[in-house]
Each structure stands twice: as C-alpha cells, then as structure tokens.
Amino acid sequence: MSSPHDFEVSGSDTLHVGRVLALRLDQVRMPGGRTVGREVVEHPGSVAVLPLDDDTSVVMIDQYRHPVGRRMRELPAGLLDAPGEEPVAAAQRELLEETGFTAREWSVLVDIAPSPGFSDEVVRIYLARGLAEGGRPTGPDDEEADLDVVRLPLVEAVRQVLAGEIISAPAVAGLLAARAVLVGTAQPRPVDASWPDRPTRFADRRG
Numbered sequence: 001m002s003s004p005h006d007f008e009v010s011g012s013d014t015l016h017v018g019r020v021l022a023l024r025l026d027q028v029r030m031p032g033g034r035t036v037g038r039e040v041v042e043h044p045g046s047v048a049v050l051p052l053d054d055d056t057s058v059v060m061i062d063q064y065r066h067p068v069g070r071r072m073r074e075l076p077a078g079l080l081d082a083p084g085e086e087p088v089a090a091a092q093r094e095l096l097e098e099t100g101f102t103a104r105e106w107s108v109l110v111d112i113a114p115s116p117g118f119s120d121e122v123v124r125i126y127l128a129r130g131l132a133e134g135g136r137p138t139g140p141d142d143e144e145a146d147l148d149v150v151r152l153p154l155v156e157a158v159r160q161v162l163a164g165e166i167i168s169a170p171a172v173a174g175l176l177a178a179r180a181v182l183v184g185t186a187q188p189r190p191v192d193a194s195w196p197d198r199p200t201r202f203a204d205r206r207g
Contacts, residue, residue: 005031020044020079022202042202043121047091048077048170050109050178051101051128058157058178059099059131060171062148073150073160074168075125080203087198088191091126096134099149104130107188110177111197114169122197125174127181127188154178 011027022042027035051059065072078094080087088106095101109127113120136149157175160166166175180186 010035015039017205020081022205039118041115041119041121042205043119043199044202045080045087045121045199046077046123047080047087047094048075048123048125048174049091049095049103049128050075050125050174051095051099051103051131052154052178053131053151054129056154056182057151058154058175059101060150060152060157061098062150064146072168073166073171075171075174077123077170080198083203087124087195088126091124091128095128097137098147100133100136101128101131102134103128104132106191108191108193109181109188110173111195112169112173113197120199120201122195122199123170124195124198125170125177126191127174127178154182 006029008029009026010029013025014022015025016023020043024040024042026038026040028038029035053059059076060073061076062071062073064070076095076098078090078097080090082090092102092106095103105128107127109125111122111124113122115121154175157166157171158179161172161175166172177186181188
C-alpha cells in the first residue's frame with residue numbers, strides 16, 4: 001500500500017482580506033503530479049452553545065441570515081475575534097448577549113468543520129447546563145436587534161432537524177450530540193479539552 005500523498009503548497013496569493021475572513025489562492029501539488037489552484041477561505045473560528053435546562057429544554061435563537069435570505073433557528077454563537085479571549089469565555093459571553101442566560105456547568109460537546117472543502121472554519125460547540133437568567137444586555141444592533149429567543153424541548157428540536165426545519169450546521173450537530181449525551185451513548189469532554197483544529201491563519205494575518 002502506498003503512503004499518503006503530501007499535498008505540498010508551492011505558492012499562495014492573497015485575494016481578499018475582510019473584517020471576518022480572508023480569501024487566498026494556494027497552488028497545491030496533486031497525487032498525479034499536476035499543480036492546481038485551491039481557493040481557501042480563512043476564518044477566525046467560532047464557538048456555539050447548546051444551553052440545556054434541567055427539564056431538557058434547549059434555548060435557541062431565531063435570527064436573520066443575509067447569505068441565505070431568511071431567518072434561521074440556531075444556537076447562540078459568535079466569532080473568535082477578540083484577541084487573547086479563551087473560547088469558553090467567548091461562548092459564555094455570546095450566551096449572555098444573545099439569550100440573557102448564564103450557565104453553571106460547561107463542557108465541550110462537539111467540534112465541527114462546516115465546509116472543509118473551501119474553508120478552514122472549525123466551530124467548537126459547548127454544552128451549557130444549570131441555566132439561570134442573567135439579563136440580556138441592552139442596545140443590540142444590526143441583525144441582533146431582530147433576534148428572537150426560543151425555548152423548546154430537545155426532542156422537538158431534534159424532530160425539526162430531521163424534518164429539515166433546522167439546517168444550521170452547528171445547531172444540527174449540537175442537538176444530535178446533546179441527544180446522544182442524554183440517552184447515555186456519549187459523554188461530553190472537559191471544558192479545557194485540546195482543540196488541535198482551531199483555525200489560526202486569519203488571526204496570524206491580523207497580528
């Protein structure tokens with residue numbers, strides 16, 4: 001059996017640098033010897049939170065997403081765009097800002113790469129339990145000004161996933177993983193579990 005091919009990058013050009021992403025074009029050597037261009041979206045990485053109450057209800061948000069042109073039911077989430085901020089601290093901040101809740105217990109539920117064919121984005125999804133109302137900050141702007149907080153049973157949220165009503169990748173993965181935890185077929189990881197796939201290129205670019 002031959003050894004795995006090493007996809008060497010012979011050159012790279014920056015095509016765009018924006019506020020939340022960059023686009024570069026890499027020249028990559030293929031197994032047959034050809035060199036082809038591969039567009040890569042650099043992402044700062046993000047966190048999402050599955051807030052699970054003692055009655056196994058989940059707290060989600062309905063938010064307008066311009067690229068798809070409609071509201072989507074999602075988990076509270078945000079970019080890792082604050083220099084030096086730990087991922088769990090970002091998750092705690094997003095939970096409070098978007099839902100008004102705090103949580104007593106935190107663990108790592110699942111990590112996902114939503115679009116590995118063209119982006120290095122990886123999302124860490126936390127399980128938050130022991131919820132308490134902490135007061136949502138006032139003065140949201142942009143899309144968050146139109147954000148609605150929704151509480152529903154986990155089993156109903158899973159039904160919406162399988163019915164194609166919830167399609168946000170972090171929400172789908174988080175809800176199905178939480179269901180596996182509740183029925184005892186899986187266990188979450190410690191809140192400080194290693195994250196080897198966390199994106200770094202965009203953060204390094206911004207210095």
